[in-house]
Amino acid sequence: MTGADITPLGDAALVVRSPLARELLADLTARPLSGVREAVPALDVLTVLYDPLTTSAEDLGAGLTARLADLQPARAGDASTHVLPVTFGGPDLAWCAAHAGLSVTDFVRAMCEANLTVAFLGFTPGFAFLTGLPKPLRMPRLDAPRERVPAGSVALGGPWAGVYPRETPGGWRIVGRTEAVLFNLQRPEPLLWRAGDRVRFEVQR
Amino acid sequence: MIEVRRPGLQSTVQDTGRRARALGVPGGGAADLTALRLANALVGNPPRAAALEITLAGPTLLFQADALVALCGAPFEATLDGQPFPLWRAVPVRKGQVLRVGGTARGARAVLAVRGGLKGQAAFGSLSTDLRSGFGGMEGRALRVGDRLTWSFLPPAAPPRAFLSPDLQTPTGPQVTLRVLLTPEATPDLLAVLTRPFTVSGQADRMGVRLSETLPTRHDPGRVSLPNVPGAVQLPPDGRPILLLPDAGTHGGYPTPLVVTSADLPILGQLRPGDRVRWQAVSGEAARAALGQQEGRLRQAEAALRWWYAGPGSRARLPHDGPGQSVEQWASAGRDPRPGQGGSHEPAEPDASPPPA
Numbered sequence: 001m002t003g004a005d006i007t008p009l010g011d012a013a014l015v016v017r018s019p020l021a022r023e024l025l026a027d028l029t030a031r032p033l034s035g036v037r038e039a040v041p042a043l044d045v046l047t048v049l050y051d052p053l054t055t056s057a058e059d060l061g062a063g064l065t066a067r068l069a070d071l072q073p074a075r076a077g078d079a080s081t082h083v084l085p086v087t088f089g090g091p092d093l094a095w096c097a098a099h100a101g102l103s104v105t106d107f108v109r110a111m112c113e114a115n116l117t118v119a120f121l122g123f124t125p126g127f128a129f130l131t132g133l134p135k136p137l138r139m140p141r142l143d144a145p146r147e148r149v150p151a152g153s154v155a156l157g158g159p160w161a162g163v164y165p166r167e168t169p170g171g172w173r174i175v176g177r178t179e180a181v182l183f184n185l186q187r188p189e190p191l192l193w194r195a196g197d198r199v200r201f202e203v204q205r
Numbered sequence: 206m207i208e209v210r211r212p213g214l215q216s217t218v219q220d221t222g223r224r225a226r227a228l229g230v231p232g233g234g235a236a237d238l239t240a241l242r243l244a245n246a247l248v249g250n251p252p253r254a255a256a257l258e259i260t261l262a263g264p265t266l267l268f269q270a271d272a273l274v275a276l277c278g279a280p281f282e283a284t285l286d287g288q289p290f291p292l293w294r295a296v297p298v299r300k301g302q303v304l305r306v307g308g309t310a311r312g313a314r315a316v317l318a319v320r321g322g323l324k325g326q327a328a329f330g331s332l333s334t335d336l337r338s339g340f341g342g343m344e345g346r347a348l349r350v351g352d353r354l355t356w357s358f359l360p361p362a363a364p365p366r367a368f369l370s371p372d373l374q375t376p377t378g379p380q381v382t383l384r385v386l387l388t389p390e391a392t393p394d395l396l397a398v399l400t401r402p403f404t405v406s407g408q409a410d411r412m413g414v415r416l417s418e419t420l421p422t423r424h425d426p427g428r429v430s431l432p433n434v435p436g437a438v439q440l441p442p443d444g445r446p447i448l449l450l451p452d453a454g455t456h457g458g459y460p461t462p463l464v465v466t467s468a469d470l471p472i473l474g475q476l477r478p479g480d481r482v483r484w485q486a487v488s489g490e491a492a493r494a495a496l497g498q499q500e501g502r503l504r505q506a507e508a509a510l511r512w513w514y515a516g517p518g519s520r521a522r523l524p525h526d527g528p529g530q531s532v533e534q535w536a537s538a539g540r541d542p543r544p545g546q547g548g549s550h551e552p553a554e555p556d557a558s559p560p561p562a
Contacts, residue, residue, distance in 0.1 A: 010386050010464030011492040013434045025227065038224040040432035042456060047432035049226075052467060052493050053500055121229040122430065122456030125338050128229075129430065129456075158427065158458075166338070185328055185340055191228055 004068045006061045012037075013049045014057060016064055021046040022195060023071045024064070033063050041120040041195060043131065079117075079196045082180075084163065085204040086111075086154050090174035092139075096156060100136040108203065110137060111175065116161055116199040121191065126165030126183025128193050133161055145171035152177045154201065178204070206269040207319075207354040213264035213306065217411075218323050218342030218354075219316070220255040223331035226455045232435060233333035233341065234451050236411060236474025237314050239375045239503065240278035244318035246507040247275035247295040247369070249362055249514035254322030255332040255342070257354070259315045261477065263306025264348060272298045272356070273320035273364055279312025279377050279475055293374070295320075295364030312377030312475040313409070321356040336411065337452060365513040369506055375471040378405075378480035383448075383473075384466040384487045384495065385438065391462035394421040396486070403446070405480040411452040414476045419444030422460060430456045436465030436473065448473050466492040468499050 005017040016024065024046050028039050035055030040047045050060050088108045097107035119131040139156040149155070149170035154163050157172030164170055165182040178201075182192045193199070209216075221241065222234025235241035235258050245254045257264075263281055275295045276283060283290040283306045285298060292315070298304060306315070325332035325342040334342030343352055380402075387396075398420060408415035422440035432455060433439075439447045439459040448465065449457075450473055465473060466487065476482070487495075 007389060008386070008489065009388060009434050009461070010436060010466070011489055011496070012467045013464075015431070038226055040226040040455060042431050043429055045429075045431060047434065049434060052496055056493070057489060120456075121227065122432065123229060123454045125228065125230045158429075160430075168337070 004065045006064060008057050009047065011057075012052050013047055014061055014064065016046045016048060016068070017044060018046070018068055019044055020068055020071045020073065023074050024068060025195075026074070027067055027071060033060065033067070035060060040122070042122065043119045043129070079198055080193070081198040081200070082193055083200050083202055084154075084178045084180045086176040086178045086201045087204045088154075088176040090153065090155070090176050092155075092173035093175045096137075096139050096173050096175055099139060102136070107137075107175075110134065111161075112201050112203060114161070114201070116201075118193050118195050118197045118199060119160075120195050121193075123162075124165060124168055126191055127162060128182075128199075130161040130199055131159065133159060137161075139173045141171045142173065145169050149174065150177070152179060154178055176201075207272075208267040208269055209264060209348050209350060209352040209354070210267050210303070211265040212348040212350055212352070213259055214262040215260040215336075216264045216348040217258050217260075217334035217336065217346075218255050218325040219258040219333045220331055221253045222333050222451055223329040223341075225329040226432065228329070229455050230329050230338070231335060231412075231452050231455055233331060233335050235314075235316055235333075236450055237278055237316065237375050237471045238474075239373070239471040240314070240316040240474075241318070242503060242507065243293070243369055243373060244275045244277040244316045245322070246510040247277070247293070247365070247367070248273050248318050248320035249295075249359065249510070250318055250320060250322050252507065254318065255325055256316045256318040256323055257348075259306055259317060261313055262308050263315070265303060265305045266354075268298045268300060268302050268304065269353075270300050271361070273362070274298055274304070274317060276306070276315055276317050277369075278315030278375070279309040281309040281315045282307040293369045294367070297364060311379065311477075312375075313477040314474055319354075319356045320362070321359040324355045324357060333451075335452060362514055362516075365510060367510065367513075370502070373502055373506060375475050377475045378477060380481045380483070381472055381476070382483045382485050384469050384485045384492060385463040386466060386489060386492055387486055388462055388464060390460045392421060392423070395462055399484045399486065403482045403484075405476045405478050405482065406445070407478045409476060409478055411450050413439075413447045413449050413453050414473060416446045416448070416482065420446055420462070425460065428458055428460065430458045431461075433457045433461075434464060436467070436470050437461045438463035438465065448476070450474065466495060468492065468495040 035050045037049045097104045116130040116132045118128045141157045151166045153174045154176040155172035219235040222232045328340040339345035403416040406415045406417045422444045424442040437449045
């Protein structure tokens with residue numbers, strides 16, 4: 001295999017590391033490869049889960065390599081933009097502002113000026129890993145995760161920003177809260193966002 | 206309809222799960238998929254039909270209609286109107302009868318399939334209950350007293366008196382061996398301690414099973430979150446491994462040095478606190494051979510039972526039809542592995558029609 005970095009993860013998945021991971025997912029959705037059960041994206045990563053009785057790691061790896069060779073980077077033209085109203089004031093807001101070397105007011109302004117992108121969905125239904133945080137806003141995760149993070153919490157962890165769709169455990173630092181409904185099975189589109197969408201925070205008034 | 210008299214510890218509607226991980230939605234589905242497939246096959250259901258997954262302490266169920274059911278999985282004690290109720294068989298239940306599923310000395314879960322397949326609320330193409338997210342199955346939650354379970358109609362059929370071969374059953378503790386594949390995150394110091402047995406801790410649910418002892422881990426705060434796969438063994442900073450089960454989150458940031466082989470995934474669904482786990486590192490080739498062998502046996506049993514339910518007309522046309530090729534012998538070891546239950550040690554005859562001649 002040339003060009004692509006493809007490694008097995010157990011006997012039923014391959015991890016494909018490529019800047020074209022998102023394009024590969026779209027391609028596999030449009031033209032399924034034999035034996036592929038589903039493909040799960042992360043940042044510049046696509047994990048392809050397959051049926052080991054239908055295909056082998058070698059054959060599937062070769063198929064994926066061939067697909068990648070033909071792909072072009074997609075233009076980010078048709079992505080939606082979501083503006084989320086946030087009440088800033090989470091339990092870690094002051095800590096994060098101090099860590100960033102900013103006043104709370106300036107920290108909130110910097111949060112709202114950040115142009116974020118949905119890198120991928122995961123963790124729990126409706127949760128989006130938001131990329132594009134300027135360096136000072138990148139926060140170390142908590143040493144011990146909280147057992148309960150309230151639904152709607154806006155949080156920072158490593159290079160990511162995120163919003164917890166419902167109460168779950170979580171190890172990111174909470175700086176605010178939004179009323180936006182990220183996940184609702186009653187809607188025709190249960191999830192608020194898709195990979196590639198743009199996101200901005202604004203102060204809730 | 207089934208009325209729930211006692212819900213049991215955690216009884217949930219499960220099918221074979223969903224494929225929406227790209228949306229952050231866990232796979233879900235029965236924790237012991239082998240038990241689900243065999244229970245469905247025994248009552249003539251399609252393999253994906255929804256059934257009731259029972260955990261550690263079972264429910265008491267009042268049947269408000271005649272039904273054909275099968276209970277497969279860990280060796281739970283069960284009674285029907287006070288009489289012993291056999292596992293691994295299709296059993297007719299009459300309107301007004303009460304099925305009481307008790308506890309199990311080994312393993313953790315069983316599956317109760319009803320001919321026709323349980324109804325429930327679908328989410329992302331599956332009826333499986335996701336307790337964490339609160340959707341699927343019975344309002345996204347475990348059964349409660351007074352719940353009413355319904356099932357889809359399938360024409361009544363005579364149950365095959367097949368005894369499934371005990372080799373088809375998912376192994377249960379107290380000692381189990383898990384075949385695992387190494388990932389690039391496996392370190393030499395980790396491999397050195399894999400020969401030790403590990404103990405299942407009290408933290409064991411449908412998301413994952415935590416082990417008590419530690420494996421060497423290198424905490425990397427900068428590690429990015431990557432998609433999880435079923436059976437992934439995650440190492441959080443404290444080093445106590447987490448074996449991922451069907452309801453695990455779709456992505457995780459912890460190192461994953463080991464992945465349990467596909468063939469051994471059903472074993473994870475049977476782990477209970479106190480069980481001892483041994484690891485056996487295997488090659489990809491060995492993992493595939495084990496899965497192929499296991500799947501071959503399962504499909505043979507499923508095909509034999511499907512053939513039975515297809516009815517005498519279809520049976521007569523099958524090429525393997527003939528003396529000595531009854532469905533019981535195909536699907537079974539020809540003997541009842543549980544003395545005193547069912548009572549028959551000779552190859553069983555079909556109830557409703559003569560064996561194909």
